[in-house]
Amino acid sequence: MNEQQLPVVVIGAGPAGLAAASQLVERGLEPLVLEAGPSAGTSVREWAHVRLFSPWSELVDQAAEKLLAPTGWERPDGDTYPSGGDWAAAYLQPLAEVLGERVQFGVRVTGVSRAGRDRVVDADREQQPFTVHTLAADGTESRLKARAVIDASGTWSKPSPLGGDGLPALGERANADRISYRVPDLKDPAVRARYAGKRVAVVGSGASAFTALAYLADLAKEAPGTHAVWILRRGIGANTFGGGEADQLPARGALGLAAKAAVEAGHASAVTGFRTDEIARDGEQLVLVGEDGRRLEPVDEIIGLTGFRPDTSLLAELRLNLDERLEAPVELAPLIDPNVHSCGTVYPHGAKELAHPEQDVYVVGMKSYGRAPTFLALTGYEQVRSVAAALAGDHEAAARVELNLAETGVCGGAGLFDDPAQTEQQAEQASGGGCCGAPATVQIGAPAASGGC
Template structure:
């Protein structure tokens, strides 16, 4: 079969993967979506209890909306903020259903290569289609050919460990049943696990702030609760975010509410804490830092230290990734938290995300590598451009027109400046606001 007649393979049926398929369908391009989970949007379902900080107006792909509305779908209130579960129910599930047999669930991509070529071989490489090695839920492995590949597999399945050097801390794996990498729910299981308990939250991003709000609010918070916030930097500083200066108000309110909880004494803040070990003792878990600090008497730990991409199944294709972020090299300077703390990112398209292999793109959270604060609308713009390029419409692919909201946290110091206590050039956060707890749109 000639490559031109093969479908485009999209890896991952999350919000960005489904949007990629919608863009390609609207351009009459054959596409298959390979999803490791047993349902579309499997990762979003895992944090379905959390309310997003983007409103509905920024959570739907224009191409997907056009397809859905043609089928009689009605767009939710653009100004409302859905939970992850509502995002799935009211948009992602209908979109996956509309895409039908193009979405294949229970399909784990374990390898991507050029047909009959490993990473080393140059000869005839560009003329060969892609072959994806796909492991299905029945236990068999198939070879799926494609003319182009868009990797939208995200990073949710690869949380960073607690350890300060990027490896699991000593004892972390042994204590895994008492460590949650994610955000606590308020269901019965979570109440049994967290309500009235001593819990440490490790991390300083949006997921950490979300976890802190959940743990200091009913039903997880009781008079017996103890919540410790362990951060690596020397002071909390701009971990509270941009407050009222954030162009996404719900995101700004996140840090504002955590600041209020700290001021009210509901959260113990431990700064300059880089985890070296997790110890299990009769009196409970102990977190030990690299300089010997100890947080004792814990019953649970929430790891909110970010995520990293899984590039293991891309080992036989040619990639150009930043050595720090594991993001496309051309994108990395604009999102690198080592270089700046600004939350605004320049809109970007296919040419920034394309890999040297040719016809291979990283999109969505996967494109950000280890960088935080990805927004759904960023991904929608990425895949609009990628789909246009795949279809040969380079004029449209190059026409990037999107304004992304700023966090209100900006300045010369990076988000990972361990000694920064400043709020950035945008100033400090405002007083408490009554807005719902939130999570980045992944």
């Protein structure tokens, strides 16, 4: 088969992967989407209970919508905020069905290389097609060829460990049965029973931690004894809870205020300046020990929400150029450095910033950001539009920026789910409100048993 007749293999049937396939189809290129899970948006479905910050108007790719239109599909109300489950069921699954046999489920990519060339060999490298090694659910191994590879496999499968040095804390593996790395679904009876009446450590300072704190605070109102111990590596300041009412994204602002309320109401206590070194046993409970020697009061469960990391092992035989800190493409890394940028100050980017020394291989979506946490669905859609244009040879379109973000941007992430008052407020504020005002200074009430600052 002529190399130009080979498919473009897309790894992952999540939002970015299916958008990439849609953009390729629009460009007249043939995609083959390989998804390890059993359905579209497998990872998204694992946080089905969590509401996104972004409204429907920012969650549908334009090329995907064109594919869906002939089926009678209609975009949900653009001012409403779906849950992860809504996003998967109402958009990702129908899109996968429209793409048909171009999407294969239960197929895990285990490695990508050049035909007959490991990463050391230079000779005729770029003239060789890619070889994609796969493992099916039934254990069958296969190898197929591709003209290009787009890795949209995300980072969900690789949460960051609890250790302050970036490695698992001592005892973290041994106590894995008492540690979760996901926002709990407290509507699930088994999950609810796990945390009801318990003392729970929540480690992390982002939107997922806010969500967990708000959920546990609600649980505490019904299950006496439930208490969250919020573990932060930094201190609490004006920006800890986000922009509040000044946040351009009302759902994000409301979530930060809910976490603040949980602390002030005594449902959560804050421990600041704490970097976990060890998780020790104290009878049936766990004790977090800091690198400074502090030992916190025992807890029953730990929820670690310290971010995610990319798994680049399946691309190990390709020549990638990754930033040494973020594990993102080197040209993209300065644009997304979380020490400098929030999601809205990230300049829209495409094939140029995502390119690697290995021609025609791109990492897109959340995985392209490496360890940076501030990814947007809209940014991912712009990435794959540009990449599809580049692969089709339309370099002018690939270089063109077709996405404008407000200065503070709109971050995807976790929001409170099924709070009618909040949902109504989000819809009312979605197209208005100040985006650029300074966040209000947050005054924290004295939390019970804060553990010191």
